[in-house]
Amino acid sequence: xxxxxIKVIMTKLGLDIHWRGAxxxxxxxxxxxxxxxxxxxQFPEQIVNAAIQEGADxxxxxxxxxxxLTLGPKVVQLLREKGMDDVLVLMGGxxxxxDFPALKAAGIAEIFGPETRIGDIANFIRKEVGKIIA
Amino acid sequence: xSSNNTKPRTQMFDSEAIRQIESEKKRWExxxxxxxxxxxxxxxxxxxxxxxLYTPDDIKDLxxxxxxxxxxxxxxxxxxxxxxxxxxxxTVRQIAGYGTPEDTNDRFKFLLKNGATxxxxxxxxxxxxxxxxDDPEAEGHVGAAGVAIDSLxxxxxxxxxxxxxxxxxxxxxxxxxxxxxxMAMFVVMAEKRGIPLExxxxxxxxxFLMETTIGSSLEVLPPRACFRLQCDxxxxxxxxxxxxxxxxxxxxxxxxAGTTAVQEVAVALxxxxxxxxxxxxxxxxxxxxxxxxxxxxxxFNDFFEEIAxxxxxxxxxxxxxxxxxxxxxxxxxxxxxxxQTAGITLTKVEPxxxxxxxxxxxxxxxxxxxxxxxxxxxxxxxxxPTEESAxxxxxxxxxxxxxxxxTNTVDPLAGSxxxxxxxxxxxxxxxxxIALIESKGGLVSCVESGWLHREIADFAYQTxxxxxxxxxKIVGLNYFPTEGNKTQVNVFRYPEDAxxxxxxKLRKLRERRDNTKVEQTxxxxxxxxxEDINLMPYxxxxxxxxxxxxxxxxxxRQEFGLWQFPLA
Numbered sequence: 071x072x073x074x075x076i077k078v079i080m081t082k083l084g085l086d087i088h089w090r091g092a093x094x095x096x097x098x099x100x101x102x103x104x105x106x107x108x109x110x111x112q113f114p115e116q117i118v119n120a121a122i123q124e125g126a127d128x129x130x131x132x133x134x135x136x137x138x139l140t141l142g143p144k145v146v147q148l149l150r151e152k153g154m155d156d157v158l159v160l161m162g163g164x165x166x167x168x169d170f171p172a173l174k175a176a177g178i179a180e181i182f183g184p185e186t187r188i189g190d191i192a193n194f195i196r197k198e199v200g201k202i203i204a
Numbered sequence: 205x206s207s208n209n210t211k212p213r214t215q216m217f218d219s220e221a222i223r224q225i226e227s228e229k230k231r232w233e234x235x236x237x238x239x240x241x242x243x244x245x246x247x248x249x250x251x252x253x254x255x256x257l258y259t260p261d262d263i264k265d266l267x268x269x270x271x272x273x274x275x276x277x278x279x280x281x282x283x284x285x286x287x288x289x290x291x292x293x294x295t296v297r298q299i300a301g302y303g304t305p306e307d308t309n310d311r312f313k314f315l316l317k318n319g320a321t322x323x324x325x326x327x328x329x330x331x332x333x334x335x336x337x338d339d340p341e342a343e344g345h346v347g348a349a350g351v352a353i354d355s356l357x358x359x360x361x362x363x364x365x366x367x368x369x370x371x372x373x374x375x376x377x378x379x380x381x382x383x384x385x386x387m388a389m390f391v392v393m394a395e396k397r398g399i400p401l402e403x404x405x406x407x408x409x410x411x412f413l414m415e416t417t418i419g420s421s422l423e424v425l426p427p428r429a430c431f432r433l434q435c436d437x438x439x440x441x442x443x444x445x446x447x448x449x450x451x452x453x454x455x456x457x458x459x460x461a462g463t464t465a466v467q468e469v470a471v472a473l474x475x476x477x478x479x480x481x482x483x484x485x486x487x488x489x490x491x492x493x494x495x496x497x498x499x500x501x502x503x504f505n506d507f508f509e510e511i512a513x514x515x516x517x518x519x520x521x522x523x524x525x526x527x528x529x530x531x532x533x534x535x536x537x538x539x540x541x542x543x544q545t546a547g548i549t550l551t552k553v554e555p556x557x558x559x560x561x562x563x564x565x566x567x568x569x570x571x572x573x574x575x576x577x578x579x580x581x582x583x584x585x586x587x588x589p590t591e592e593s594a595x596x597x598x599x600x601x602x603x604x605x606x607x608x609x610x611t612n613t614v615d616p617l618a619g620s621x622x623x624x625x626x627x628x629x630x631x632x633x634x635x636x637x638i639a640l641i642e643s644k645g646g647l648v649s650c651v652e653s654g655w656l657h658r659e660i661a662d663f664a665y666q667t668x669x670x671x672x673x674x675x676x677k678i679v680g681l682n683y684f685p686t687e688g689n690k691t692q693v694n695v696f697r698y699p700e701d702a703x704x705x706x707x708x709k710l711r712k713l714r715e716r717r718d719n720t721k722v723e724q725t726x727x728x729x730x731x732x733x734x735e736d737i738n739l740m741p742y743x744x745x746x747x748x749x750x751x752x753x754x755x756x757x758x759x760x761r762q763e764f765g766l767w768q769f770p771l772a
Binding site for chain 2: 084085086087088089090093094097098110111112113134137139140141164166168183184185187188189
C-alpha cells in the first residue's frame with residue numbers, strides 16, 4: 071500500500087438519525103491514520119456514487135433504526151453493479167446477531183456492535199484492505 | 205408565598221460552629237487521613253472535582269429560606285408540588301411504537317392493562333422525518349423503531365379505544381415540523397370524537413434541536429424555520445389546549461449524542477429562553493404560555509450528580525422565569541420534567557446487568573423529583589423492547605413506587621452537605637454555559653454556526669477515548685470483561701407487513717378523499733409560510749381534509765428550503 075492512506079467513507083444509513091457512533095468512529099479511524107470522509111445520512115445510491123468519486127477502500131454504514139437488512143445489502147449490490155467489488159463494506163450499530171449471517175451472505179464484510187473497540191475496527195480494515203490490494 | 209427579598213436571612217450554621225468544624229477538619233486531614241499516598245483526584249461525570257468528605261463548611265453560604273425553601277414554593281429546589289409523590293406518584297410512562305397504528309394500539313392497551321398511567325408513542329423514522337410510508341425514502345423504515353403515521357386516519361387508529369380525555373398522551377414528535385402536523389391530527393381526532401380540547405392532556409416533544417442538531421438527517425429545514433414551527437405549536441397550545449405541554453425541551457437526546465449533565469440542562473434552558481423571547485416578541489405574555497413548558501432529562505449512572513442536576517435545573521429555571529421574564533404565576537416558574545434512563549449506558553454484553561443500571565437511574569429520578577419516568581429495558585442494545593422486557597421496566601417503576609418507601613417524603617437528600625454543595629456547583633456551571641451560548645448570539649445562532657454540534661461531537665469523542673483507555677469503567681465491558689457472552693436475548697422483531705399495509709391504506713385514502721380540497725389547503729399553508737403568523741390553524745385544516753404528513757412536509761421543504769447541518 072506504500073504511503074497511500076486507507077480511504078474510508080462513513081455514513082448513516084437512510085433516515086436513521088443517531089450519528090454519535092458514526093462520528094466518533096470516523097474521528098478515531100482518523101487517529102488511526104486513515105482518511106475518513108463523514109457523509110452524514112445517505113441512501114444507497116448516494117453512498118455508492120460517493121464511494122466511486124472518492125475512490126474509497128472502505129464504506130462504513132451505521133444503523134440503529136432497523137433498516138440494516140434492506141439498505142445494507144443494497145449498498146453491496148450497487149457497488150458490484152458498478153464493478154466496485156473490492157470496496158470493503160462494514161456495518162455498525164444496533165443489529166441483532168441473528169441477522170449477521172444474512173448480512174454476511176449479502177457481502178457485508180463485518181458487523182460491529184455498539185461495544186467494539188475502535189482499534190479492533192481499524193485492525194480489521196488494515197488486514198482486509200491489505201488483502202484486497204495485495 | 206413571600207417574595208424573596210422579604211425573606212429573612214436564615215443561615216443554617218453559626219460562624220463559630222463553622223470555624224470549629226473547619227479547624228477540626230484540618231486536624232482530621234493531618235492526623236487521620238494523612239497524606240501518605242499520592243491522592244488521586246476524583247471528578248463527577250461532568251468534570252466537577254469531588255472532595256473526600258463534605259462538611260457544613262461546604263454549604264455555609266446557603267440560606268435556607270431563599271436557597272432551599274419548601275416544596276411547592278420558590279425556589280422549587282425541593283420539588284414543585286407541596287406534597288410531591290404523596291399527592292401524585294410519578295407517571296409510569298413507557299414508550300411504545302412499532303408497526304402500524306393498529307399494532308401500537310395493541311401495545312398501548314397491554315401497557316395500560318398492566319398499570320401504565322399514560323401512553324407514550326414513538327414514531328418511525330419516515331414519520332419523524334416527514335415522509336409518507338409510500339415515499340421511496342421510507343423503504344425499509346416503515347414501522348421500524350416506531351409507529352408509522354401518515355394521515356389523520358392513522359392517528360384515529362392509534363388512539364382507538366384509548367380514553368384520551370382521561371389518559372395523558374405523550375407523543376414523541378421530535379421535530380417541530382412533524383409536531384405541528386401530528387398535533388393538528390391529534391386535535392382533529394379529539395374534535396371528531398366530541399372531546400372538549402381543554403380535557404386533552406399530553407406532551408409533544410417539539411424541540412428544534414432534534415431537527416437541526418441531534419436528529420440531523422437528510423433534508424433538514426433551516427434552524428430558524430424549525431424554531432418558528434416550535435414556537436407556533438407552543439403558541440397554539442397556550443391558546444387552545446390548557447392541559448397540553450406543547451414542548452418538552454429535550455436534554456435527553458443531547459446527552460445521548462454527547463453532552464455532560466451540565467450542558468444537557470444548560471442547552472435546554474437556553475432553548476426555553478429563546479422560545480420565551482420569541483413568543484413575547486409575538487405579543488404573548490410570559491404567563492400565557494410558560495405554565496405548560498416542560499423538560500426531558502436523561503439520568504446516567506453518576507447517582508448524586510444526577511440528583512443534584514434535577515434540583516439545580518429547577519433552581520436555575522425559576523431564576524430565569526422570575527428574574528429575567530418576570531413571570532408572576534407560580535406555575536410559570538416551576539419546572540416539570542420527564543426522565544428517561546440513559547439508553548447509551550446500557551451494554552450489549554451481559555444485558556441483564558442493564559436492569560440494575562436502569563433501576564439505579566430510575567431511583568435517581570425519583571430522588572430528583574421527576575414528574576414522569578420511562579425506565580429503559582435491558583434489551584435496548586439489541587432492539588426495541590419485547591413485551592417481557594417492557595414489563596420488567598414497568599415492574600421496576602412499581603417497585604420504586606410501592607416497595608421502597610422512597611416516595612414517602614419530599615426531597616429526602618436535601619441538607620446533605622454533598623448534595624447541596626453539588627447542586628450549587630451544577631447550578632453555577634449551568635448559568636455559565638447559558639451565558640456562553642448567549643455570548644455567541646443565542647441558541648439558534650449556535651446551531652447555525654455548528655458550534656453546538658462541535659461541542660457535542662467533542663464530548664462524545666472524549667468519552668469513547670476514556671472507555672478505550674479504561675479510564676471510564678463499564679462493568680462487563682472493560683472492567684471484568686465478560687468471557688464468551690452467550691446470554692440469550694429474545695429479540696423483538698418489527699412486524700414485516702407494516703410497509704405493505706400502510707402503502708395500501710394510503711392508496712385507498714388518496715382515492716377516497718377530496719383531492720381538490722387537499723390541494724387548496726396545502727396551497728394555503730404554502731402561502732402562509734412566508735407571513736409572520738402562526739401556521740397551526742392552516743395545518744389543522746389540511747389534516748382535516750386528510751392531507752398526509754408527507755404532503756404537508758413537502759410544502760415546508762419547498763418553501764423553507766433545505767439546510768446542510770455543519771457536522772464533519
